[in-house]
Amino acid sequence: xxxALITGGSRGIGRAICIKLAEESDYHIIxxxxxxxxxxxETLAQVVALGNTGEILxxxxxxxxxxxxxxxxxxxxxxxxxxxxxxxNAGITKDGLFMWMPKEDWDAVINISLNGFFNVTNYLxxxxxxxxxxxxxxxxxxxxVKGTPGQTNYSAAKGAVIAATKALAQExxxxxxxxxxxxxxxxxxxxxxxxxxxELKKLIPINRFGEAEEVANLVSFLASKKASYITGEVIxxxxxxxx
Amino acid sequence: xxxxxxxxxxxxxxxxxxxAEIDELQPDANLKDTxxxxxxxxxDLVVSVETEFGVKLVAxxxxxxxxxxxxxxxIEAKLN
Numbered sequence: 001x002x003x004a005l006i007t008g009g010s011r012g013i014g015r016a017i018c019i020k021l022a023e024e025s026d027y028h029i030i031x032x033x034x035x036x037x038x039x040x041x042e043t044l045a046q047v048v049a050l051g052n053t054g055e056i057l058x059x060x061x062x063x064x065x066x067x068x069x070x071x072x073x074x075x076x077x078x079x080x081x082x083x084x085x086x087x088x089n090a091g092i093t094k095d096g097l098f099m100w101m102p103k104e105d106w107d108a109v110i111n112i113s114l115n116g117f118f119n120v121t122n123y124l125x126x127x128x129x130x131x132x133x134x135x136x137x138x139x140x141x142x143x144x145v146k147g148t149p150g151q152t153n154y155s156a157a158k159g160a161v162i163a164a165t166k167a168l169a170q171e172x173x174x175x176x177x178x179x180x181x182x183x184x185x186x187x188x189x190x191x192x193x194x195x196x197x198x199e200l201k202k203l204i205p206i207n208r209f210g211e212a213e214e215v216a217n218l219v220s221f222l223a224s225k226k227a228s229y230i231t232g233e234v235i236x237x238x239x240x241x242x243x
Numbered sequence: 244x245x246x247x248x249x250x251x252x253x254x255x256x257x258x259x260x261x262x263a264e265i266d267e268l269q270p271d272a273n274l275k276d277t278x279x280x281x282x283x284x285x286x287d288l289v290v291s292v293e294t295e296f297g298v299k300l301v302a303x304x305x306x307x308x309x310x311x312x313x314x315x316x317x318i319e320a321k322l323n
Contacts, residue, residue: 129286175283 001081004223005030007061007120008090010040012189013139016212017087018043020220022052027085027223029054030074032061034090061090061116062108071123082131083124085223088117088161089139091154093191098152106153113157117164125172134177135223138165142185142238158183162234169232178231180222184215185238205240244322249296250315256291270312277311298322 004021008014009031018029029047031054033040040056047054059070075081091113094105117138128134143151144158162181169179186192186200187210201207218237221227244252257263261278268277280288289300298321308314 126286126290129283130290172283174281 001028001078002026003028003030003078003081003083004085004087005032005057005083005120005124006087006089007032007116009033009087010036010043010056012191013184013187013212013215014087014089015039015043015046016216017089017219018054019046019050020213020216021085021223022047022050022054024220025085025223026052028052028081030083031056032090033058034060061088061120062111064115064119067119067123071120083127084131084133085135085137086121086124086128087137087139087219087223088120090116091139091157093151093154095150095154097150101153109153110157110160113154114160114164117161121168128177129172129175132175132177134172134175135227136165136168136177136179137219137222138162138179138181139219140165140181140183140234142183142236142241144181145183145234145236146242165234166232173231176228178222178227180227180230180232181234182215182218182222183234183236183238184210185236185241186210187212187215203241204238208239210237210239244296244319246315246319249318249322252295253292253315253318256295260287260291268311270310270315272311273309274311274314275309292318296322 004027006014006018009018010033018031021027022029029052031040031043033056044054044056057070057074059066061067092109094109096105121136138161140158140161143155144162147155165179165181186204189212192209197209201209215237218235222230254265254268257268257278258265263278292298292300296318304317308317
């Protein structure tokens with residue numbers, strides 16, 4: 001069974017990616033979540049409603065041991081399966097001015113976005129190399145490309161993942177494994193629910209926030225064989241914000 | 244498992260999985276050159292050893308391993 005693993009797949013952009021991959025690929029969809037079981041179940045229901053198969057898999061991407069144990073257990077029950085697509089989507093924001101930023105907020109954001117990328121991708125790397133084919137898609141942000149005031153922690157984490165994307169792409173390209181980053185701007189989701197869209201859209205040439213499905217369309221393309229010659233790229237999807 | 248059995252079993256999977264010619268598999272032959280391994284190919288070697296012998300090799304284990312004999316010795320050391 002060929003699978004796509006989407007971390008943080010229960011809600012928002014992650015959910016949209018699960019649904020789009022279910023719609024446009026034959027991959028068995030593994031929906032990772034950390035805390036919101038109900039949301040994960042709802043995502044799975046939508047995947048199944050599209051005629052695809054999927055399952056939910058709980059682990060905290062920031063916790064190295066949890067990732068290893070959960071995936072060990074999963075592979076014990078799915079010995080013939082291959083995870084061909086990894087979408088490193090799990091992330092959080094803990095915004096605030098850097099001068100007031102508690103270390104916990106710095107660490108929490110770095111641990112999920114950056115160390116989460118390491119924990120999940122590193123675990124699966126040998127298997128993917130053996131498979132001699134794969135797609136790794138790292139969800140980053142316009143904040144990681146140009147930096148956003150009030151998000152020094154988030155910008156640092158996403159910027160680091162962008163650099164890791166470029167390095168890893170060069171390491172493993174010859175095994176037909178591509179590694180790309182997708183950098184959304186303002187996308188309607190829980191993460192942007194508190195933002196003033198009316199005011200912020202003045203900064204966006206397309207004059208609106210994006211939809212999660214629009215991001216999912218791009219991820220689905222990068223996860224497909226059609227994107228076989230694209231690697232090490234950071235693809236902005238932000239309505240034209242200069243980045 | 245003695246060293247003769249290790250050599251035999253190792254050579255078998257090197258022929259089957261790495262397309263090595265049995266005649267090339269001389270104890271003093273260079274492991275990397277003989278098998279035409281690049282750095283990523285070591286993952287295949289590690290997995291094969293794990294599958295065949297049930298021992299896990301890590302990158303540090305290969306430090307100083309240049310010849311096939313040294314590779315056989317490494318597996319023997321790991322087994323014992």
